Amino acid sequence: MYAEPGTSGAFDIDCDNEDAIFAAEMWFTYDSTIGLDVSNVTTASRTEGWTVAFSKDESDPSAVETHILLYNMSGWAIDPGTGAILSVEYDVDAEASGDCPLDVTQVNLSDALGQPLPATWQDGTFECIVGMCSDVAPCPGCNELINMGDVTLLLNHVGYPGRHPLCCEWCGDVAPYDPGCNELINMGDVVLLLNHVGYPGRHPLCCEEVLSATVASAVPAVPAAAQNEVNLVPQDSSAPFCETTDVEIWVDATNSQGGQIKLTYDPTCAEVTDWVSNTVEFPLGTWDSDAPGEEWITFLAQYPMTGTYRIGTLTIHGVSEEGCTTDLDFVEDGPMTSKLFDDGGNEIPATWTATYKAYLPLVMKNYQ
DSSP, X not given: OEEOTTOEEEEEXXXXXXXXXSEEEEEEXXXXXXXXXXXXXXXXXXXXXXXXXXXXXXXXXXXXXXXXXXXXXXXXOBOSEEEEEEEEEEEEOTTOOEEEEEEEXXXXXXXXXXXXXXXXEEOEEEEEOSSOTTOOOSSSSOOSOOSHHHHHHHHHHHHSTTTXXXXXXXXXXXXXXXXXXXXXXXXXXXXXXXXXXXXXXXXOOGGGOOEEEEEOSOOXXXXXXXXXXXXXXXXXXXXXXXOEEEEEEEEEEEEEEEEEXXXXXXXXXXXXXXXXXOTTTOOEEEEEOXXXXXXXXXXXXXXXXXXXXXXXXXXXXXXXXXXXXXXXXXXXXXXXXXXXXXXXXXXXXXXXXXXXXXXXXXXXXXXX
């Protein structure tokens, strides 16, 4: 997680458990020399009414040991489920800088008989940095507000590379939330930030990530990923020299809210002269055609969608006086390439080349 110097805040400790928990105890360490001070620990949504005992051993400022005991005298249990069980409050010094691990050294969980439950845990990181998570606009001066201005700028930053700088570069990396930030800024971040602003409290950002302790008992099976496809219609097309043909891009996906498309082709044979987005289903999006033989398209819906939808229509112009053929290819390798995203900004698997043969043999003929 991140925090600005001179601020106070809190981060949650989450628990994902399949057995009822009747008491919990944990230790973690942090480096107070960066300017971080853990000031208190309180209950959270799943432990209201419980008692928290909290202490610190500050004999080594570079590895302050925090001890937390969570219990109740009423026989209550933390029922199986997922969510926050503790909230850790902190203060950050005005001169703070740097980062440190939040190193969970031990977790003890108990059942109704006081017997230990097996557990695994995940460490975290705390970083003191100027700039607030997801506050990227206006540029050049951040305004400490998270609103649609930030969504707009981030969309243009991704959609028109190099033209729209962010007031805080690292702040734009907000997705995927699970398991953490991926150090990439693409349409996944735009999707999540739109939902974060549009549905307050429902879509946390990865830079607000939490410590987690997981009861290791009977992990449920992960369902098979849905088969999502992006294809071109028609798959084969032709146009005389100096004339055009239209090609539509369609998506057939489950729980997809947005995406990005990188197309390449031979610019000595053809040229994309126009892109008309389907603004009914995808009201937000961009088109960048500056690089010869490359098209960069982004699209974003207002909410997750399942079904088959037209993303938009390309107009392709024949530029060669000699007969030629070029493939219109979806580029898939690398971060700024063709991808689909869900409402959390997570990339979802998609087929861009199989089944529908996601390429376009475009034959340009000279009819003189």
